[in-house]
Amino acid sequence: MSKLTTCLWFDGQAEQAAEFYTSLFPNSSIDGIERSPGDYPSGREGDVITVEFTLDGDHFLGLNGGPDFRFNESISLMIDCRDQDEVDRYWDVLTRDGGEPGQCGWLKDRFGLSWQVVPRRLNELLHRGTDPDASRRAFEAMLEMGRIEIAKLEEAYGSPGQPEVGAGTR
16 A cells, blocks of 8 residues: 555535546545544534545545635646547546536546546657657647547647657657
8 A cells, every 4th residue: 555645625525526536437436434523614523524535546535624725737637548538538527517628638627626638649649759740740739639639649740550669668
């Protein structure tokens, strides 16, 4: 088990957020719910104060800390998507019911948490190809997108399929 746990501050919606997030990813679960033993500044005795949950094997803690702090783009969760279907599925479900699409694969969910929905193919085109001009064209295409569209990246790169991989790539 990791020594690190990401703590996410919510304004009374930690349990709902954990239920939503665990429904999206395999190997996910709600691992514990702690209720407050007494009244506190943003809640009452018996209110859910923390929710421990696991998303695809990574441990998180949802804290109902009150309205003092809000999420912003300085922290985000990135989803490594194997193909366009996976990009579309995560994008659609995370922007539904009050989520907000953003630029370059970024979005905010209905709880205000920022996500990056990124196809693996993006990194292949930008960082593993041997043609810097083609990678630049794919990068510029990505800058114009909200949801990342693999076919448009490949079109901008100049050839569908895998780019030629240069020395030093994994």
